[in-house]
Amino acid sequence: MGTIDIAIIILYFAVIAGVGIYGARRATNSEEYLVAGRNLSLFMYLGCLAAVILGGASTIGTARLGYEFGISGIWMVGAIGTGVIFLGIFLTKKISQFKVLTISEMLEKRYNKETRLVSAIVATIYTLMLTVVQMIGIGSLLNVWLGWNLALCIIVGGGIVFLYTILGGMWSVTMTDIVQFVVMTVGVFLLMLPLSLSKAGGFGALTTGLPSGFFDLGNIGGDRIFQYFILFTLGMMVGQDMWQRLFTAKTPKVSKYGTVAAGLYAYAYAIVLAIIGMCAFIVLPNIEDSQNVFAEMAMISLPPGVLGLVLASVAAAIMSTASGSIIACSTLISNDIVRRFFKSNISDKNFIQVSRMTTVGIGVFSIVCAIWIQDILVALDVAYAVLSGALFIPVIFGLISRKVNARAAFYSIILSAAVILGGLAILGITATEPIIYGLVVSFVTIILLSFIPSKKADNEAGMKVG
Template sequence: MGAIDIVIIILYFAVIAGVGIYGARRATNAEEYMVAGRNLNFFMYLGCLAAVILGGASTMGTARLGYEFGISGIWMVVAIGTGVVILGLFLTKKISQFKVLTISEMLEKRYSKETRLVSAIVAAIYTLMLTVVQMIGIGSLLNVWLGWNLALCIIIGGGIVFLYTTLGGMWSVTMTDIVQFVVMTVGVFFLMLPLSLSKVGGFSALNTNLPSGYFDMGNIGGDRIFQYFILFTLGLMVGQDIWQRLFTAKTPKVSKYGTVAAGLYAYAYAIVLAIIGMCAFVMLPNIEDTQNVFAEMAMISLPPGILGLVLASVAAAIMSTASGTIIACSTLISNDVVRRFFKPDISDKNFIRISRLTTVGIGIFSIICAIWIQDILVALDVAYAVLSGALFFPVIFGLFTKKVNARAAFYSIILSAAVILAGLGIQGITATEPIVYGLVVSLISIILLSLYPTKKDKGEMDVKVG
């Protein structure tokens, strides 16, 4: 990179850090720190939600899949967008009725405190692994840009993110996300896409120089497409990082339409990134590490100055998701475990202090995990596998029916999570079958235990309904 590109990236990081630190001034109580005072308008909400669902895996992962499979590389992010659209159309109205901070807090209102605890643990594992994904992503970018050791790049990039997230919570995340949404939109749609196509000679050149299978929507394989919808469509509908954004909306209308708009944005994002990956296949057919496709393509396609802007846009996508998943994981642990079970009478001031300490711990732990795993798509699969299989049915039944009791929800989560983790251990962490097994176990156990309730279950249900 030229000096001007390095300056642009450094300035961008400085601006983001400054905006994040400024946001800390508004985090004066628990609601401000965790859900930005439930006060975001449509544009702010759309930008924040789109920024959190489209991070390192969506950006670098889709470019990688486009490089390896062509246009069918869109399916991972299409599955994500579909989950968000369904969430907006059918669930936001139900969710907005609960004045809570977390998905686990809602499950306690519907079921029991034990369900809250076990669901918080599952959801915290999910958000932690998503944070690891983003740490790997930003480390990989810095590794390509600067040529430094990957572990060092993960430490530097991850450190910046959890610094401003720790200080300002959701307000810092919100303010930085607005900047990052604009930067990533301009960088990916209006700079990287046209310049990549220009470099290879346009769509006609792609058609000439790519294998015919690269224009087949099913080239990636039906089993993999099915896996993406099982993992990401179901997972996005019950993810704490997504729900926490829903809680920031000013009105249910903002929540509904902003969520649908973010899902549609994801569809467009998927197509653009897959095409960029296809351009990279023409220009760089022998890339050693396909995880770096986007960054390597940017390095050879873009002129000085523009390169810095585009690379900053990728950093924006990754950092926005990382900050969102960090605050989600911190909220689950501090709100649903520490405050609920150990310090129920804690003051707002001390609660924010505990939340910040929790955020620091999560940031450090996620950086260590990222250095150990170092593969974006593997970490992402693990995160969504546990979440989709264990929480989907308890949450959906909890929103739409009063006939499921607390014991059914609790054991459904325990049994399905155990089946999924055991299956991943036996068949490998990229296997689809354990997720399906987990969903089946979750559905069967929740139905059977609700059909044959104990006297205690009936009494608890009467109280809940009353």
Template structure:
């Protein structure tokens, strides 16, 4: 990288930090800090939701899949888009009527405080793992781009994200996400995609140059498509980071339409990245590590200055996802564990202080984990599997089926989590079966126990009274 590109990236980080600090002025109470006062209009809400959904793994991973499988590389991010569309269509009305801050808070209102606690722990694990993964990804990219050592890059990049998230909460996250959404969109749709197609000779030339299977949406394999749909579609529908963005919408119409259009944006994003990967297959057929597909295309075919903008767009994708998972993790710990079980009567001022200190603690812990582990993709798969398998049915049934009992929901989460972790231990973290076993266990447990609890509550028949009725008749 040249000095111009490095300067653009560093200036971009400074811009994001400045915008985030400005957002801190609006975070004056718990709702402003956690859900931006539930007051986002459609453009702001759409930008924030889309920026949260698409991270560095989505961007770099989809380009890699496009390089390896062609158009069927869309399925990972498309599954995410489908999940958000389903959330908007089927769940947004129920969710917004609750006026809660977290999924776990909803589960307590519907079931019990024990269900709230166990679900908060599961969701915290998921958001924390996702945060650490984003920190590793962002630090790794900066290390390659700037030539600095990885721990230093993790500290610098993570420090910027945690600074503005800690100070302003969701308002800082919202303001920075708008900038990041614009940079992502320009970088991918208006620079990288047209450049890739132009260098490859156009779409017709790409079609003629790649294997015929690259034009088949099923080329990646039906089992892999199914795995993505189960893992990401269900996971996005019950993820605290996604729900928390849903809570920021001003009204139901914005919430629903914004989620649908954000899902459509994700699908278009997936198509663009898969095509970029296919162009790389034509132009650079001997890339040693397909994970570097996007970076190789950028470095080889973009001029100085433009390269810096594109790399900033990748950083934007990671930072927007990271800030969303940070504020989600902080809200879960502050609202569902500390406030609910340890300091129940804290004032708004104290809640803000606790939230900021919690965010700071999450930041320090995540940075230490990122520097220590440096590879958390496997743990991320575990977190998604537990999230989807353990919480999907208790949340969805809790919203739509009144017969579900508190005991059934609680033991459903416990049993399915144990089955998923045990299956992952036996079959490996890349296996699809554990999440299916977890979903089956969750469904059977919650339905069976609910029916048992309902039956035990039915009044006993009085045989004496019944015989008297018969005699009278």
């Protein structure tokens, strides 16, 4: 990269860090620190939600899939968009009834404290792995841009995100996400797409130069498309990072319409990134590592200055999702485990300190895992496999039915999580079968145990839903 591009990226990182530090001034209590005071307007909410769902895997992963499979590379992010739309249409009204900070806290209101604990553990595994995904993503980009060792790039990129997240919590995340949403929209839609098409010779060159299968929406394979919808559509509906953003909306109406709009934005983002990957197939037919498709395409397609802005937009997409998953993971541990089971009388000020210390621990752990795994799509599969298979059934049943009891929810989460993790260990971490087995076990457990009388009517005290 030229000097001007490096300067733009450094300036962008400095602005993001500055905005995040400024946001720390508003984090005066736990509600402000964890859910931005539940006060976001429609535009702010839309920008933050879109930014958090479209991160490193969505950007780098979709360009990679477009390079390998053509337009059917949209299905990973398409499944994410579908889950977000379903969440907005079917669940936001019910979720808004619960004045809570986490999905696990809602499960305690609906079931009991044991269910809260096991669900918090499962959701923590998911958010940790999601954070690892973003660390790999930003490390991969810096590796291509600067030529540094990947491990060093992960440490540097991750450190910037952790700095502003630790200081300001959700307000810092929110303020930086607004900037990042604008930057990623301009960089990907208005700059990278047209310039990539120009470099490849236009749409005409794509139709004549690409294999015919690249224009088939099913080219990636029906089994893989099914896997994406099982992983991401279900996962989006019960993810703590998603729910925590819902809690920041000013009104249920803002939550509903902003969520649906973010899902539609995800579909547009998927199409654009897949086309960029298809352009790269023309321009870079023998790329060594397809995970670097987007970054390499940007390096050869964009003029100085524009290159720096576009690469900053990709960094924006990754950093926004990373900060969202970090704060979600920190909230689960500090609110649902530490405060609920170990320090129930902790002051608000000390609770914020615990949250910040937890965030530091998450940062160190996720960077180490990212250096170890180094494959963005593999890490994403593990994250959503555990979330979708273990939590989807008890959460959805808890929202729509009063007949499911606490015992059923507790054992549903325990047994399905064990089946999923065991299946991934035996069949491989990219296998779909463990998720299906986990969902079946979860469903059967819920049905059977809900109709077996328990000694305590745990669910009678649950909040009225339905």
